[in-house]
Amino acid sequence: MKLVLETKNINKHFHKPKDFHVLKDISFGVREGEFASIMGKSGSGKSTLLYVLSTMDTDYTGELYLGNQLITGKSHQELSRIRNKNIGFVFQFHYLLSEFSVLENVMLPAKKLGEKSTAAIERAAHQKLEMLHIDHLAQQRASRISGGEKQRVAIARALINDPTILMGDEPTGNLDSQNSENVFTIFKNLKEKQGLSLLVVTHDEDFAKRTDRIIEMEDGMIIKQ
């Protein structure tokens, strides 16, 4: 099956406060339509790996492919564009822009991409919000909604440009069990109904067990996948 994301021999060092080899020879891939999770103890390098994969962290050696295209070595400008178009990102803390309305938060990445008219983007945003059952919040200020709702808005925002892969850094880490369940169901649906690839870093074993594949990390190495 086709790989949407592939790494070859990725190594990364932290230089401060002293030299630390945080990622050691990471080589793996995420297939199209796969729901993979990365597990590991704190300090095992799983989040660091995710940020390398997200193209935000460029300080590494090795090769990163996104849909068979080599990403490593591209300029920041190009990486921004790739991130905008191909990668959706959900964080542990919802990270919405608090001054903007829910709808504007969702629309922003699509406006930046600029491939559709504003009206079309607004339609798409409403559609994403409806899919996550939060369309009634569209005009609310992002700072006025609950934590679980914020995370769903963040997912809607990650999906607005129809990315090839959705990445999550402990997306349920800050939510109660009911909301965690909601988020998991949403992810599951996205995979099953839309064939989206997902890669989620998590501490939550129950969450991880229900994904297609668990990638386990320890001391900067993949020990099981």
Add this chain to the structure above:
Amino acid sequence: MINWSVILGIAKTHLLTKMKSTATATLGVTFGIGAYITLVSFMTGLNAMLDDLVLNQTPHIHMYNEIRPSPTQPVALYDDFKEAFNVVHSIKPKQNQKKIHNALPILNYLKKQPNVKGATPQLRAQIFYLSGSIELGGNLIGVDIMEEVRLSNIQDNIVEGTPKALDTNDNGILLGAGLADKMSLSVGDRVQVSTVAGNIFPLKIVGIYQSGIAEIDNVQSFANLKTVQRILGEAENYVTDINIKLLHIDDAQPMARRLEKQFNTKAIDINEANAQFETGSDIRNLITYAVSITLLIVAGFGIYNILNMLIYEKMKDIAILKATGFSGKDVQLIFMSQAMIIGFIGGVLGLLIGFVLSKIIDQAPFETEALPTISTFPVNYNVAYYVIGITFALISTFVAGYLPSNRAKKIDPVEIIRGT
């Protein structure tokens, strides 16, 4: 690819949600620019008025015969002493007539020159004003009054009566205001003048002349050229001074040098006559600009500070924008456009406030004995100052915005999101 509508939309939202900081920063610029406009309009207005006061008294070129020693003494003509070091004691001024030789042909020649706006003959006479047994020393200047009106601002200084009244009256005099005060005379009265030779003439006061400079007003009066020639008992070609007004003031110096050579008289140009005055104006301008620029720099620091704080507060937002695909340059443009919006709005408001304050100053009464023609404070509404004001507002906010926005550009989203 820069998507301006998105960037400006975000900038607008930031500015509107932080209304207090935005207002503070904008007001900083507004006051800076407003103060600059007010100050510069008022100061240059005042400068122009003082310039006029003195410079309009002086013609562009003034020709007269100077009493001075001959530059080459007779001994220099003697071949035997050519190689010697000659010392001449007790040098006396050269015997010379006061009148300009061939004054009328010179006047005709000058009037034909293309860069000359006009040339007027004057006759300066030392006289005494008689008031009972009191003799007041002074000058009587014979002029061609209608030409003077055309070429200088003498009309502004005639506080009572008209120049026309002098022109039509062969025995008329425009009496200095200080003299009129001292002798308790007013328009319609008669004043007796006595020449140095002792001849007494009665003249009718047709007007009062007040230049605003007491030293002049206490000694100087004007009469028709012919009247003064008659009082002195001189012919019609007896002229002691020629005043020349040029079309371009810059021609004054070379032309003065040329006339000196051509007619063998002394010719002083306006810059030479008012050298120290120029220095005064320059220093006043310098102070105006120093104060204005200080105000604008203070406003600039205000903007720098507020943007810096805004960026600190918006660290997470910047990280999230970058994570969702905004480049560092986009983020920089968001904050730069905020600075520029503040600069533009603040600048335009500042221009308006400056204009309104100038208007108010312009209306404020300013009456002084020294300046008969002025009843309110002088203000200079030069468009150039408004252009400079808005330009400086934009430049200073650009600089103040550039440094913080450059910091925002370089923020590493991973560091913020991971909280390290």
